[in-house]
Amino acid sequence: MLEQLAKLFSLIVQPAYNLTGSWWAAIFLFTLATKIILMPLALWTQQNSIVMVKIMPEMFRLKTRYFGDRETIEERQNELNKKAGYHPLLSLIPLAIQVVILFGLVDVIHGITDSGAPGTEFLGMTPIIDGGITWIMPLAAALSSVALGLASNKINPLQCEQSRAEKNTTNGLSIAMSLVLAIYVVCGMAFYWVCSNLLSILVQVVCNIIIDPHKQVDYEALNEAREEYEAMETATKSTKKWFQRDPYAAREKSDYARFFNTIGKHLVFYSESSGFYKYFQGAIEWLLSHSDVHIHYVTSDPNDQVFELSKKELRLIPYYLGQRRLITLFMKMDADVVVTTLGDLESSYMKRSYVKKDAEYIYMPHHMTSMTITSTRNEYTYYDDVLCVGPHQQHDLELLEKYYGTKEKNKPAIGYDLLDRSIANYEKQGLGQHESGEKPLIVIGPSWQFGNILDSCIDDLLEELMGHGWRIVVRPHPEYVKRYKPRMDEIIERYADADSSELTFETDFSSNTSVLSASLLITDWSSVAEEFSFTTLRPSVFIDTEMKENNPDWSKIHSDPCDITLRNEIGRSFDPQKMDGLAKAVEEMFNNPLAWSDRIKEIRDNMIFNLGHGGEAAGKYILDRVLAHQEKRMQDHDDADTKTED
Numbered sequence: 001m002l003e004q005l006a007k008l009f010s011l012i013v014q015p016a017y018n019l020t021g022s023w024w025a026a027i028f029l030f031t032l033a034t035k036i037i038l039m040p041l042a043l044w045t046q047q048n049s050i051v052m053v054k055i056m057p058e059m060f061r062l063k064t065r066y067f068g069d070r071e072t073i074e075e076r077q078n079e080l081n082k083k084a085g086y087h088p089l090l091s092l093i094p095l096a097i098q099v100v101i102l103f104g105l106v107d108v109i110h111g112i113t114d115s116g117a118p119g120t121e122f123l124g125m126t127p128i129i130d131g132g133i134t135w136i137m138p139l140a141a142a143l144s145s146v147a148l149g150l151a152s153n154k155i156n157p158l159q160c161e162q163s164r165a166e167k168n169t170t171n172g173l174s175i176a177m178s179l180v181l182a183i184y185v186v187c188g189m190a191f192y193w194v195c196s197n198l199l200s201i202l203v204q205v206v207c208n209i210i211i212d213p214h215k216q217v218d219y220e221a222l223n224e225a226r227e228e229y230e231a232m233e234t235a236t237k238s239t240k241k242w243f244q245r246d247p248y249a250a251r252e253k254s255d256y257a258r259f260f261n262t263i264g265k266h267l268v269f270y271s272e273s274s275g276f277y278k279y280f281q282g283a284i285e286w287l288l289s290h291s292d293v294h295i296h297y298v299t300s301d302p303n304d305q306v307f308e309l310s311k312k313e314l315r316l317i318p319y320y321l322g323q324r325r326l327i328t329l330f331m332k333m334d335a336d337v338v339v340t341t342l343g344d345l346e347s348s349y350m351k352r353s354y355v356k357k358d359a360e361y362i363y364m365p366h367h368m369t370s371m372t373i374t375s376t377r378n379e380y381t382y383y384d385d386v387l388c389v390g391p392h393q394q395h396d397l398e399l400l401e402k403y404y405g406t407k408e409k410n411k412p413a414i415g416y417d418l419l420d421r422s423i424a425n426y427e428k429q430g431l432g433q434h435e436s437g438e439k440p441l442i443v444i445g446p447s448w449q450f451g452n453i454l455d456s457c458i459d460d461l462l463e464e465l466m467g468h469g470w471r472i473v474v475r476p477h478p479e480y481v482k483r484y485k486p487r488m489d490e491i492i493e494r495y496a497d498a499d500s501s502e503l504t505f506e507t508d509f510s511s512n513t514s515v516l517s518a519s520l521l522i523t524d525w526s527s528v529a530e531e532f533s534f535t536t537l538r539p540s541v542f543i544d545t546e547m548k549e550n551n552p553d554w555s556k557i558h559s560d561p562c563d564i565t566l567r568n569e570i571g572r573s574f575d576p577q578k579m580d581g582l583a584k585a586v587e588e589m590f591n592n593p594l595a596w597s598d599r600i601k602e603i604r605d606n607m608i609f610n611l612g613h614g615g616e617a618a619g620k621y622i623l624d625r626v627l628a629h630q631e632k633r634m635q636d637h638d639d640a641d642t643k644t645e646d
Contacts, residue, residue, distance in 0.1 A: 005104030006111065013108055023112055023123055027188060031195040034101060035203050038094070045094060046207040049158035051086045053217050056161060060225035065351060067327045098196070102189065109188040123188040137190035141182035144197035145175045151201045157213035161222070248302045248320065255319040259296070259329065262317075266626045268296045268333070270340040274304040279341055279366045282417030282615015283622055288313055291623050296335065300326060327351075333359055336629035339622060341366045343375065346382035360384045360625055364618070367527045368416050368534070368608065370561035371396035372554040373547070381406050385625070387414040387618055390607045392562050403557045412621050415614030422516070422535045423612070431516045432536055440519040440590050441471045447526040448480035451546035457576040458491060461522070461543065464582045466502060473514055475506040477526070520589060525563070533570040534604045537597035539589045540571035541582065562607075570600050 012033050016026035035042075058080055066072045081088065113124030127134040149171030152159045159167060178197065182190035246252075259265075267287075269280055287293055297306050297318045306318045321329055333353035339362045346352050353359045363383040371380065371393050380386050380397060386409060388394045394411045401408055426432060442465060446453035453461060454476060465472055474491075481488050492505050506514055515521065521532040522541040525548055529540040544567075554561065567573040572585050589596060610617040 003107065005100070006107035009101075009104050009108045010111070013112075023120060023188070024191060027109075027192050028195050030105075031192055031199055035196075035199050038097065039203070039206075041094060041097070042203050042207055043210060045090055046157070046204075046211050048087055048090045049156070050211065050213045050216050051084050053157050053161055053213060053222070055080055055084045055086065057218065057221045057225040060222075060229040064225070064229045065354065066331060067324075067351075102192075105192055106185070106189060109186055112188070113186070123191075124186050126186050127183050127190075134187055137187045137194075138179050138182035140194050141178040141190050141197070142175055144194045145178035146171075148197045148200055149174055152204065155201075155204050155208055157208075157217070246322075248322070251302070252320055252322050252325055256321060256325050256329065259298070259319050259321075260332070260334070262296070265294075265296050265335040266337065266630065267293055267622065268298060268335040268338045270330075270338065270342060271297065271299040271301070271304060271306070272342065273301040274299070274306075276341055276366070277305055277309075278418055279364050280339065282420065283339075283364075283618035284316070286616050286619030287623060288315060290619065293623065293626060298326070298329065331355070335359060337362060337622065337625050339364055343379040346378075352382060358629075360629065362387065362622065362625065365389055365393065365416075366418075368419065368530050369527055369563045369566070370558065371400065372551055372558045372561050373563050374550050376550045377404070377553065379551075380409070383409055385410040385412065385621075387412060387621065388609065389414065389416045389614075390609050392607060396558060396561065399557050403553070412617075413609040414617045414621060415608055415610035417615035417618060419531065419534055419608065420612050420614045422531060426516050426535050429513075429516075431513065432538075439469060439471045441473065441514075441517060442520045442522060442586070443515050443518040444472065444474045444522045445515060445526060445528050445532075446477060446480075446524050446543075447548070448477035448483065449525065449546075449548045452477075452480070453522075453524050453543055453545060453576075454480065454487070454491060456545050457543065457579070459494075460576070460579055461582075462495070462503070464579050465586070466498075468583060468587070470586075471501070472503045473506050473518075474503070475514060478509045481507055520586060529571070530566065533600050534608070537600045537604075538593070539596045539600065541586065541589075542567040542571060542573040543576050543579075544573050545576055566603075569603055 009030065012030050013026050016029035016033075017023055020026060020029070059077060062073055062076045062080070066076065109123065113120045122134070125134045127138055149167075153167055153171070154160065159170065162170070178193060181193060269284070271277055271280065284295060284297075287295060292315070294315045294317060297310075297316060298321055299306060299318060300321065300323065302320045304318065304320070306316065307320075310316045310318045327350065330350045331353060332355045334356050336356075337360045341364050342350055344350075345361060345363075352361065361383045362385040363380055364387055367374070368389045371386075380400070381404070386393070386397055388397070388411050391413075394413070397409065397411050400406070444453065444458075444461070454474075458474070462472070462474075476488060488507070495503055495505075515528065515532060516536060518532070518536070519538060520541060521529055521538075522543065523529045524543045524545040529542065532538070533540050551557075572589075574582050574585075605611060608614075
């Protein structure tokens with residue numbers, strides 16, 4: 001067969017030599033001729049590549065939707081390839097043909113060099129044997145491969161969309177193959193390979209002109225889908241180096257398997273970290289005391305306090321899952337009811353279950369204020385229920401549904417268990433009681449958002465407050481200390497000479513005793529103000545720094561959200577550029593504690609549902625939803641039996 005190929009190729013090479021008088025030119029013309037003859041195959045491959053690029057948006061959506069579920073992704077990709085008419089193996093055909101050409105051309109070149117014709121000596125030399133100047137051919141082959149790789153990264157429709165790693169792998173293999181091939185074959189063959197690489201660039205340009213990928217591919221949709229997938233990958237990317245062992249890997253794998261090996265999960269709680277248990281505590285404790293339901297508690301914190309709590313309560317079943325497995329778990333969720341504080345369900349990397357379509361998702365708020373300003377557009381959109389703290393949250397959700405045209409969700413009147421327990425602990429510990437003559441305590445507790453008190457006006461604020469005989473504690477947000485420690489250290493250093501009986505900085509966050517012991521809290525836009533004032537019935541001072549707006553549409557949805565209105569109802573607000581009257585206002589607050597406490601109590605009692613019983617209300621509602629799913633399942637079973645009998 002190879003002899004027949006050699007004879008066939010000679011029909012091109014010999015006339016080319018007769019025309020040019022150069023065997024090098026003849027090889028070039030032969031290469032050009034093969035590229036022209038194979039142009040229909042190149043165009044077929046081009047169209048196949050474009051088909052792949054066309055379906056890439058859907059591919060990325062599949063990878064996003066079923067993130068981590070390799071079997072499902074592969075199955076859906078195969079279905080998508082078949083539907084679109086994409087042939088994954090088609091790209092191998094040109095490579096196979098190139099190999100056939102190489103084998104056939106070997107005999108042709110040997111026939112030329114064996115004739116002993118003048119000018120054929122170098123043509124038949126091999127670098128690995130003859131050395132010297134012949135080593136220029138492997139170098140030329142490698143450089144031509146580099147040129148082809150760089151060009152393909154820009155003009156090949158499929159290679160353009162590959163990741164950097166995929167491009168590097170493809171080009172690296174091509175360069176290595178070109179280099180190795182040219183070392184072991186005669187220079188004439190290496191020259192053919194150089195010509196083939198360079199002419200392949202021209203072929204790709206012609207293919208792009210004949211079949212323009214930009215006329216068939218929606219690159220805007222492709223980039224959008226890719227960005228969503230990459231965001232998910234980034235969110236789940238391990239911070240550990242490749243050589244670092246994950247000490248929780250085996251535990252995570254075991255907990256993942258244990259979760260899905262448990263049949264009949266009716267209720268699941270998901271906690272982002274140990275600190276989120278406090279929002280679920282009241283509901284969980286009520287459920288454990290007033291029902292026989294098993295609570296499956298998934299957490300992303302390997303040291304979550306729930307693992308210790310579960311040792312005393314067998315119906316509280318904890319699981320630890322890292323971000324990547326967690327995404328898969330959410331997509332395969334098989335529970336009836338899922339309770340979480342996680343915002344942006346479905347629109348973030350946490351998706352509703354595609355396994356159990358009727359799973360009910362309940363949002364547990366972790367703040368008492370509005371649902372518009374500090375919440376994102378889709379914070380609550382894909383939840384079935386939102387456990388509302390007060391009537392203001394019900395109203396906000398109704399406005400959101402109307403403005404965006406989203407589905408109406410259940411908005412039960414629940415309350416806020418965290419506030420209930422804060423009030424109980426406050427009264428039990430007697431934190432509001434101060435000895436006669438004791439200096440009033442002011443706690444400055446800013447947020448960590450851009451433009452917060454510490455970054456914008458801390459010096460002006462302290463200048464206004466110091467020198468009046470008050471005790472001042474600056475308690476930064478833990479996240480601020482974590483992210484901007486040098487800034488915090490610099491502020492502390494500036495006041496190193498201040499009298500410690502007048503000014504101290506508190507960076508130990510193991511307890512909030514100092515906050516609840518305060519006579520007054522000063523903050524910017526932190527929700528700690530509502531927690532402080534509603535617990536202690538003492539006023540707060542608000543510094544009007546730049547407001548955090550997670551939803552840019554908030555002013556179109558709600559003209560007066562409580563985040564703004566409360567500032568001058570449970571305290572006073574001040575412009576950070578005009579704080580000259582602040583000390584006088586603080587003095588007035590200290591002199592009229594009863595008037596402020598009566599005012600704040602009235603606001604609190606009207607604003608918070610089921611005050612003192614928020615955990616009970618949440619527990620009852622969640623249990624009712626679990627039972628409703630069980631009843632529906634029994635009804636469906638009875639209906640199926642009746643239909644079978646009929």
